[in-house]
Amino acid sequence: MTDIQKRSVLVIGAGSVGAIAALNLEVGGLASVTVALRSNYNVVKEQGYTIESCDHGSLKGFRPSVVRNSIPDIVAENHPPYDYIVLCTKSVPDVGPTLIDLVKPALPKDNTHTTLVLLQNGLNIEKTFLATHPDTVVLSGVSLIGSAEPSPGYIVQNEPDRLLIGAFPHPSIPSEKASAKAQEFVTLYSAGGKTDCKHSPNVLHDRWRKLVYNACLNPICAITGVDSGRIRLADGALDGLVRPAMEEIVAAAKAVANVELEEDVVEKVINTDPLESRAKPSMQQDLEKGNFIEFENLLGEPLREGKFAGVSMPTLEVLYQIAKAIQWRTQVAKGMIQLPGQ
Amino acid sequence: MTDIQKRSVLVIGAGSVGAIAALNLEVGGLASVTVALRSNYNVVKEQGYTIESCDHGSLKGFRPSVVRNSIPDIVAENHPPYDYIVLCTKSVPDVGPTLIDLVKPALPKDNTHTTLVLLQNGLNIEKTFLATHPDTVVLSGVSLIGSAEPSPGYIVQNEPDRLLIGAFPHPSIPSEKASAKAQEFVTLYSAGGKTDCKHSPNVLHDRWRKLVYNACLNPICAITGVDSGRIRLADGALDGLVRPAMEEIVAAAKAVANVELEEDVVEKVINTDPLESRAKPSMQQDLEKGNFIEFENLLGEPLREGKFAGVSMPTLEVLYQIAKAIQWRTQVAKGMIQLPGQ
Numbered sequence: 095m096t097d098i099q100k101r102s103v104l105v106i107g108a109g110s111v112g113a114i115a116a117l118n119l120e121v122g123g124l125a126s127v128t129v130a131l132r133s134n135y136n137v138v139k140e141q142g143y144t145i146e147s148c149d150h151g152s153l154k155g156f157r158p159s160v161v162r163n164s165i166p167d168i169v170a171e172n173h174p175p176y177d178y179i180v181l182c183t184k185s186v187p188d189v190g191p192t193l194i195d196l197v198k199p200a201l202p203k204d205n206t207h208t209t210l211v212l213l214q215n216g217l218n219i220e221k222t223f224l225a226t227h228p229d230t231v232v233l234s235g236v237s238l239i240g241s242a243e244p245s246p247g248y249i250v251q252n253e254p255d256r257l258l259i260g261a262f263p264h265p266s267i268p269s270e271k272a273s274a275k276a277q278e279f280v281t282l283y284s285a286g287g288k289t290d291c292k293h294s295p296n297v298l299h300d301r302w303r304k305l306v307y308n309a310c311l312n313p314i315c316a317i318t319g320v321d322s323g324r325i326r327l328a329d330g331a332l333d334g335l336v337r338p339a340m341e342e343i344v345a346a347a348k349a350v351a352n353v354e355l356e357e358d359v360v361e362k363v364i365n366t367d368p369l370e371s372r373a374k375p376s377m378q379q380d381l382e383k384g385n386f387i388e389f390e391n392l393l394g395e396p397l398r399e400g401k402f403a404g405v406s407m408p409t410l411e412v413l414y415q416i417a418k419a420i421q422w423r424t425q426v427a428k429g430m431i432q433l434p435g436q
Numbered sequence: 437m438t439d440i441q442k443r444s445v446l447v448i449g450a451g452s453v454g455a456i457a458a459l460n461l462e463v464g465g466l467a468s469v470t471v472a473l474r475s476n477y478n479v480v481k482e483q484g485y486t487i488e489s490c491d492h493g494s495l496k497g498f499r500p501s502v503v504r505n506s507i508p509d510i511v512a513e514n515h516p517p518y519d520y521i522v523l524c525t526k527s528v529p530d531v532g533p534t535l536i537d538l539v540k541p542a543l544p545k546d547n548t549h550t551t552l553v554l555l556q557n558g559l560n561i562e563k564t565f566l567a568t569h570p571d572t573v574v575l576s577g578v579s580l581i582g583s584a585e586p587s588p589g590y591i592v593q594n595e596p597d598r599l600l601i602g603a604f605p606h607p608s609i610p611s612e613k614a615s616a617k618a619q620e621f622v623t624l625y626s627a628g629g630k631t632d633c634k635h636s637p638n639v640l641h642d643r644w645r646k647l648v649y650n651a652c653l654n655p656i657c658a659i660t661g662v663d664s665g666r667i668r669l670a671d672g673a674l675d676g677l678v679r680p681a682m683e684e685i686v687a688a689a690k691a692v693a694n695v696e697l698e699e700d701v702v703e704k705v706i707n708t709d710p711l712e713s714r715a716k717p718s719m720q721q722d723l724e725k726g727n728f729i730e731f732e733n734l735l736g737e738p739l740r741e742g743k744f745a746g747v748s749m750p751t752l753e754v755l756y757q758i759a760k761a762i763q764w765r766t767q768v769a770k771g772m773i774q775l776p777g778q
Contacts, residue, residue: 314758314761317659317758318758318761318762318765319762319765320761320762320764320765324765324768324775325761327775327776328760328761328764328765329760329764330757330760330761331757331760331761331764334756334757334760334761335754335757335758335761369776370776408750408751408753408754409750409754411750412677412750412751412754412755413754414676415672415673415676415677416656416659416660416677416758418670418671418672418673418676419656419660419662419667419670419672419673419676419677420660420661420662422662422670422671422673423660423661423662423666423670426666433666433669434669434711434712
């Protein structure tokens with residue numbers, strides 16, 4: 095493609111995952127990236143990103159083509175629709191404005207042009223979009239990256255970006271059309287040759303597979319304050335917490351979505367992060383920063399679906415209830431809930 | 437009793453609970469109290485306790501008769517045996533030296549004179565003492581006090597001291613003898629008239645009754661970081677966590693010890709602390725201070741006994757496993773566990 099043919103991509107919420115996505119898309123040369131930022135806008139606008147990446151090396155001053163502090167209102171700004179909108183924000187439907195409201199100015203309800211890519215974790219994240227945007231192709235991005243943003247605009251990526259892209263099953267759009275979009279996005283993302291991005295049509299498999307980590311180690315590490323390496327050393331924590339939780343997800347994957355995860359998935363996921371990496375799952379990072387945690391899509395949805403399908407999930411049930419109380423505490427701390435006598 | 441007849445009482449570990457015990461015993465005039473302190477020794481030795489108490493008012497410079505920084509070695513010091521030893525330290529058998537080792541210098545194995553009073557929470561705290569000190573009367577003290585030690589030697593007691601004293605069932609000492617000791621201790625403790633101390637022979641009832649709070653709200657508040665007042669306001673926390681946990685204890689009390697708790701015990705215990713008191717259960721206080729938590733006797737023992745008796749306890753199981761991982765994290769933080777690569 096020549097420059098004029100570059101695909102236009104809007105990345106919404108470019109923190110530790112989105113910044114690397116923007117970088118991969120830009121270095122491939124097939125996409126022109128606009129990032130819409132909030133908390134790290136000032137830093138990135140002024141200095142660009144500072145990135146230390148196992149895939150890309152050290153970069154100072156990386157700026158996507160356009161850096162904005164708001165979601166483009168394509169009608170008011172008379173802006174052509176983006177080819178892709180990549181949503182990388184945290185998904186906290188229990189507290190925030192919905193992602194639908196967030197994306198709306200850049201994605202009209204009757205959109206047929208733009209493909210929406212949900213680079214977010216958890217289950218059922220696409221459901222509301224399919225309902226409100228019946229003519230929009232929605233892609234699933236399951237990212238297996240290890241990265242963090244220790245301070246605004248400073249991205250440390252210590253585990254390779256492995257991204258699985260596939261189209262969510264859609265009630266009315268032919269799967270060939272959606273699949274073609276998925277494959278094109280993989281082409282854009284992979285063109286720089288720095289990353290492992292694959293078309294993976296079995297979205298439900300990939301999402302349940304990742305939940306073995308995300309519904310389990312994520313809240314367990316957040317709640318105990320023990321990182322994913324140390325939890326393997328902590329007396330009894332694997333047998334008492336981690337394995338039971340993961341087995342519940344494995345059972346739910348089968349019962350809910352007929353997804354058969356590989357037999358040794360639990361041990362493989364336990365050993366995902368190197369023992370010495372001291373890797374803190376995103377929920378643990380968020381909690382330490384006083385941020386909201388993404389527990390509803392990561393933990394609440396698989397729990398509800400699993401229980402509805404008749405799976406016994408006592409470990410995840412308690413983890414969920416604790417996460418919910420912690421989220422409430424954060425809402426109080428942020429002044430979003432007024433208590434009597436305050 | 438005249439001064440010469442005063443009972444000698446050694447209080448070991450006089451923090452928020454033990455300091456008030458020492459105060460009640462001293463103001464009654466029937467006991468002469470020695471306190472053996474550690475972390476707050478210097479402050480108390482130099483300035484005495486500073487106490488703000490709903491029972492006693494404001495006191496500055498309260499000093500028990502003797503203030504020590506070690507457990508008296510009664511043989512080496514040629515000290516007559518104490519009439520009572522009141523043990524008020526935290527009970528963390530999973531990490532610390534055992535309480536047996538702690539008390540040993542003041543309580544020889546063949547002791548028949550000294551009565552040991554365990555002013556500690558939880559289940560089965562007496563078991564090892566009954567085994568190692570078969571001739572010693574051991575009393576249970578279930579304290580329903582609300583007090584804290586925000587800084588060393590500074591005691592804030594915001595809820596009345598209600599203390600239930602009874603003898604633990606003993607394999608060889610006649611219950612009349614043990615019961616007489618319990619009644620005498622109540623006399624010493626109550627003589628000042630400032631407190632509500634009662635002889636309560638049904639020790640198992642009192643301990644299981646208190647576990648409805650201590651095995652449930654204590655770890656739930658510690659783990660979620662939400663105090664016992666706010667947890668009643670937190671969306672879903674009562675139905676999702678607190679009530680299920682408490683019902684498990686109620687069922688275990690019945691199955692393990694044939695203790696029938698009153699029908700509305702769960703709601704009564706939930707409403708123990710005033711909504712606006714922002715009362716933090718001891719485990720939450722300990723965690724915030726970076727201290728060990730007393731989860732084995734408060735949570736582990738009732739859980740093990742309940743499960744052994746066939747009670748389903750899924751909520752307490754997960755809370756226990758989380759508490760265990762948190763305790764491990766504290767051990768690592770204190771340098772008591774060396775991890776590979778450190």
